[in-house]
Amino acid sequence: MLKQKIHSINNFIGGGLVRNFVVWIVFIIMLLGVLTTIFVQVSLTKTLSEELRERGQVISRNMASSIIEPILIDDTVYVHRLVENTKKTEKDVKYIYITNAKGKVIVHTFEDGFPVELLTVQMGLENKFRLFDTGEGIVIDFTAPILDGRAGFVHIGMDETSMQIKIEQTSRAIITLTLLVGALGVFLAYIAGNYLTRPIRSLVKGTEEIGRGNLGYQIKTDSTDEINILSKAFNKMSYNLNNSINELRDSEERYKNLVDSISDAVILIDSQKKILSWNSGAQKIFGYCLDEVEGSKINIIFYTANDVDNLEIPDGESVFKRKDGMNFPGLISNKPLQDRRNAGNVLVIKDIKEQKEMANLETRLIQSEKLFMLGKLAAGVAHEINNPLTTISLHTQVMLRKTWDEKTDNRLKIINKETNRAARIVKRLLEFAHQSEPKISSIDINREIDNLLNVLEPQLKGTKITTDLTHLPFIMADREQIQQVIMNMLTNSMQSITTDGEISIKTAAKHDHIEISIIDNGCGISQDNIGRIFDPFFTTKMPGEGTGLGLSICYGIIKKHSGSIDVKSEVGIGTTFTIKLPI
Amino acid sequence: MISEKKMILLVILFFVITSGCLEPEKVVKINLSNRTVDNIDNSDAQGLRIAVSAIISPDETLVYYQDMFDYLSLKMDVPVKLVQRKTYQEVNDLVRKNSVDAAFVCSLAYIDGKDQFGMELLAVPIVRGEPRYYSYIIVPDDSSIKSLEELKGKTFAYTDPLSNSGKLSPEYMIVQIGENPETFFKLTFFTYSHDKSIQAVAEKMVDGAAVDSLVWDFKNATDPRFTSRTKIISKSPPYGIPPLVVSKDIDPDLKEKLRKILIKMHEDKKGKEILDRIMIDRFSEANDSLYDSVRDMKKVVNNAKTKDS
Numbered sequence: 001m002l003k004q005k006i007h008s009i010n011n012f013i014g015g016g017l018v019r020n021f022v023v024w025i026v027f028i029i030m031l032l033g034v035l036t037t038i039f040v041q042v043s044l045t046k047t048l049s050e051e052l053r054e055r056g057q058v059i060s061r062n063m064a065s066s067i068i069e070p071i072l073i074d075d076t077v078y079v080h081r082l083v084e085n086t087k088k089t090e091k092d093v094k095y096i097y098i099t100n101a102k103g104k105v106i107v108h109t110f111e112d113g114f115p116v117e118l119l120t121v122q123m124g125l126e127n128k129f130r131l132f133d134t135g136e137g138i139v140i141d142f143t144a145p146i147l148d149g150r151a152g153f154v155h156i157g158m159d160e161t162s163m164q165i166k167i168e169q170t171s172r173a174i175i176t177l178t179l180l181v182g183a184l185g186v187f188l189a190y191i192a193g194n195y196l197t198r199p200i201r202s203l204v205k206g207t208e209e210i211g212r213g214n215l216g217y218q219i220k221t222d223s224t225d226e227i228n229i230l231s232k233a234f235n236k237m238s239y240n241l242n243n244s245i246n247e248l249r250d251s252e253e254r255y256k257n258l259v260d261s262i263s264d265a266v267i268l269i270d271s272q273k274k275i276l277s278w279n280s281g282a283q284k285i286f287g288y289c290l291d292e293v294e295g296s297k298i299n300i301i302f303y304t305a306n307d308v309d310n311l312e313i314p315d316g317e318s319v320f321k322r323k324d325g326m327n328f329p330g331l332i333s334n335k336p337l338q339d340r341r342n343a344g345n346v347l348v349i350k351d352i353k354e355q356k357e358m359a360n361l362e363t364r365l366i367q368s369e370k371l372f373m374l375g376k377l378a379a380g381v382a383h384e385i386n387n388p389l390t391t392i393s394l395h396t397q398v399m400l401r402k403t404w405d406e407k408t409d410n411r412l413k414i415i416n417k418e419t420n421r422a423a424r425i426v427k428r429l430l431e432f433a434h435q436s437e438p439k440i441s442s443i444d445i446n447r448e449i450d451n452l453l454n455v456l457e458p459q460l461k462g463t464k465i466t467t468d469l470t471h472l473p474f475i476m477a478d479r480e481q482i483q484q485v486i487m488n489m490l491t492n493s494m495q496s497i498t499t500d501g502e503i504s505i506k507t508a509a510k511h512d513h514i515e516i517s518i519i520d521n522g523c524g525i526s527q528d529n530i531g532r533i534f535d536p537f538f539t540t541k542m543p544g545e546g547t548g549l550g551l552s553i554c555y556g557i558i559k560k561h562s563g564s565i566d567v568k569s570e571v572g573i574g575t576t577f578t579i580k581l582p583i
Numbered sequence: 584m585i586s587e588k589k590m591i592l593l594v595i596l597f598f599v600i601t602s603g604c605l606e607p608e609k610v611v612k613i614n615l616s617n618r619t620v621d622n623i624d625n626s627d628a629q630g631l632r633i634a635v636s637a638i639i640s641p642d643e644t645l646v647y648y649q650d651m652f653d654y655l656s657l658k659m660d661v662p663v664k665l666v667q668r669k670t671y672q673e674v675n676d677l678v679r680k681n682s683v684d685a686a687f688v689c690s691l692a693y694i695d696g697k698d699q700f701g702m703e704l705l706a707v708p709i710v711r712g713e714p715r716y717y718s719y720i721i722v723p724d725d726s727s728i729k730s731l732e733e734l735k736g737k738t739f740a741y742t743d744p745l746s747n748s749g750k751l752s753p754e755y756m757i758v759q760i761g762e763n764p765e766t767f768f769k770l771t772f773f774t775y776s777h778d779k780s781i782q783a784v785a786e787k788m789v790d791g792a793a794v795d796s797l798v799w800d801f802k803n804a805t806d807p808r809f810t811s812r813t814k815i816i817s818k819s820p821p822y823g824i825p826p827l828v829v830s831k832d833i834d835p836d837l838k839e840k841l842r843k844i845l846i847k848m849h850e851d852k853k854g855k856e857i858l859d860r861i862m863i864d865r866f867s868e869a870n871d872s873l874y875d876s877v878r879d880m881k882k883v884v885n886n887a888k889t890k891d892s
Binding site: 002068069073075110112113114115117118121130132133134135138139 | 609611612616637641
């Protein structure tokens with residue numbers, strides 16, 4: 001289509017509006033010039049040609065009517081004079097000749113004799129005029145009858161040469177004028193183009209300014225045309241845009257502050273589970289700032305999901321990973337984003353590590369109180385039972401010294417044995433109940449562990465125990481009680497492992513405490529039991545095999561030392577006891 | 584926006600319109616450089632030349648006499664050429680010099696010719712049963728002038744110095760009423776043919792004119808454009824009709840042959856037709872005495888003129 005063609009021509013021209021304007025103006029002027037030239041040439045040719053013909057006809061007719069008499073009365077002198085005069089006074093007359101009724105030439109204006117060809121061409125012609133190409137230009141030959149041809153004919157040849165010259169001159173003048181106007185057009189179109197496009201250029205500058213972010217940019221206009229309307233609209237748009245953007249910024253700021261004031265991590269992810277936004281709570285919890293994680297997969301904050309492509313984000317409790325590699329438990333809520341574009345979810349993650357620790361602390365507090373009460377009760381009971389037991393034991397041993405029948409002797413032995421057992425339980429109960437104040441001295445834990453392992457060596461029965469003991473500062477503690485705790489722990493571990501089990505003991509010094517970890521790869525403790533292992537009389541062993549007081553006593557001792565015991569365990573993988581003691 | 588189609592149509596329309604102006608005409612190639620030696624000759628080989636005085640204007644004469652000349656040419660078996668001159672005198676000279684074989688001349692011209700070089704009568708036309716005609720004094724149709732006397736001090740058109748009806752006769756009439764023909768009119772001039780005189784009066788170029796009755800009547804019957812705008816205020820007595828004359832040196836055989844053809848012309852069907860058309864009954868033998876009245880008038884007028892001068 002024409003529009004596309006114009007468009008492609010404009011593209012071909014290239015450059016700005018002014019250049020296009022100039023080129024088109026010049027093109028239009030040239031086109032009009034060419035059309036005018038053609039038109040003028042055509043119409044001028046027609047007009048002049050008609051005029052020449054009319055003149056030819058008028059001259060020939062006038063002559064024909066005015067020489068009737070002279071011809072009839074054979075006044076050739078008069079006729080000759082008239083013919084010569086006419087040729088001299090009338091323009092464009094190439095020749096005149098007069099024939100009589102029989103076609104014989106009576107008078108002519110040729111100086112060197114009459115051209116024979118003219119007569120042969122002329123014979124038998126009825127037309128008013130004919131065109132002759134003489135080789136020196138076109139001649140229009142007019143024939144006018146004298147007295148209807150009875151007295152003869154007047155022939156006049158009109159030369160077209162001067163007419164052609166006139167047409168050529170006019171055409172040349174128009175072409176020159178067109179070129180001049182074209183040149184002037186370039187100049188004026190350039191000026192006009194510059195003038196007309198000035199407001200457009202300021203508009204363009206305005207848009208560029210806005211594009212650069214200079215919102216609220218105002219264009220200066222002094223015209224009153226459509227461009228002015230456009231400029232005003234632009235200014236208004238710019239003003240409104242600035243206001244809107246400012247409002248939007250304020251609003252965004254408010255929302256950012258709101259979201260940042262939340263201590264929980266609020267994370268916006270897209271449908272590809274890539275992080276889009278990240279509040280300051282998240283930065284605090286995970287240690288990453290937004291720039292580090294923007295565009296990353298959400299996987300990086302999950303403890304277990306580093307390589308999973310399409311992570312199923314859980315709802316509820318989960319374990320997360322900080323930037324420094326530490327893990328922590330958290331509560332996650334995953335809500336799809338109710339957005340027009342509907343692309344993504346909002347994750348709110350709450351760090352519940354402290355909460356959990358608080359819960360632990362509380363449990364332990366209850367445990368302590370429980371133990372304290374139990375201790376009192378047990379001490380009372382033990383004290384009361386100990387006296388009769390002593391009596392029973394004494395009398396049983398007395399009776400055993402005598403000879404009894406075998407049956408009775410056996411029964412006495414059983415009584416003695418069970419009495420001893422009961423006495424032992426009572427003794428342990430008293431130990432538990434007494435929880436006597438530790439005898440504090442400065443001890444080196446590492447050495448205590450070495451000594452203990454040397455003493456236990458015979459009982460280990462090939463169990464592999466490795467140690468990883470780092471240098472520790474001396475701590476103030478009751479040596480015996482600490483030894484009892486460690487031995488108790490080791491005993492527990494040895495009982496949980498199978499023949500190819502392994503136990504390792506690690507010590508580490510922290511800035512305000514030391515840690516002793518006893519790690520085994522045994523059967524582990526189930527989640528149900530892990531909260532109760534420090535309860536007195538809680539045991540998973542068969543009845544008679546353990547009292548269920550070992551760990552309770554350990555707990556009591558460590559507590560007396562202002563320390564703590566942590567336990568982590570997974571069934572089938574192993575258990576880690578960590579004893580922390582203040583320096 | 585003008586669609587491309589419309590644009591193309593406009594352009595085509597433009598070319599269609601302009602192409603109408605550019606329609607090429609047939610051009611004949613011609614070479615003007617091939618010239619002949621100039622020998623324009625007006626001589627008619629082996630032909631009969633008959634002159635006609637400009638009783639009526641030469642173009643009218645051509646029309647009027649063409650058929651008769653063609654007839655003569657047919658009968659004589661030679662081409663007959665019509666020769667005309669502006670004045671009666673020139674025709675008389677042609678006859679005198681034997682440049683023509685015969686001539687139609689005016690009555691007065693005949694008298695002069697006969698007196699000067701023995702011009703001979705060949706035949707006279709009979710119009711309305713007699714070889715006579717009149718001179719009419721005419722004025723414009725709406726003129727208040729009713730007689731010749733009232734034309735005194737006016738402008739007047741004569742035909743030819745050798746014309747009887749157009750010159751001699753009115754002069755004679757002026758002499759009759761006791762006036763001098765030289766001074767009677769304020770202004771006079773010669774038209775050299777009667778139809779031009781009629782025209783001059785009709786167009787009111789002059790106040791009056793004297794014309795040949797034959798011409799006026801013929802014109803009035805065939806083409807009353809001018810005669811209808813004139814009226815006759817005076818009619819002269821009858822005069823001998825303008826004759827057909829020959830030189831005295833003409834071959835007698837030719838003269839005889841010519842006379843026979845003319846006199847028998849009305850017996851011929853075609854000849855009759857031609858004569859009817861020019862309102863001539865027939866041609867007849869001529870008698871010189873027919874022109875005596877004209878001779879008398881000439882004498883009277885000449886006397887009057889010489890007396891006054």
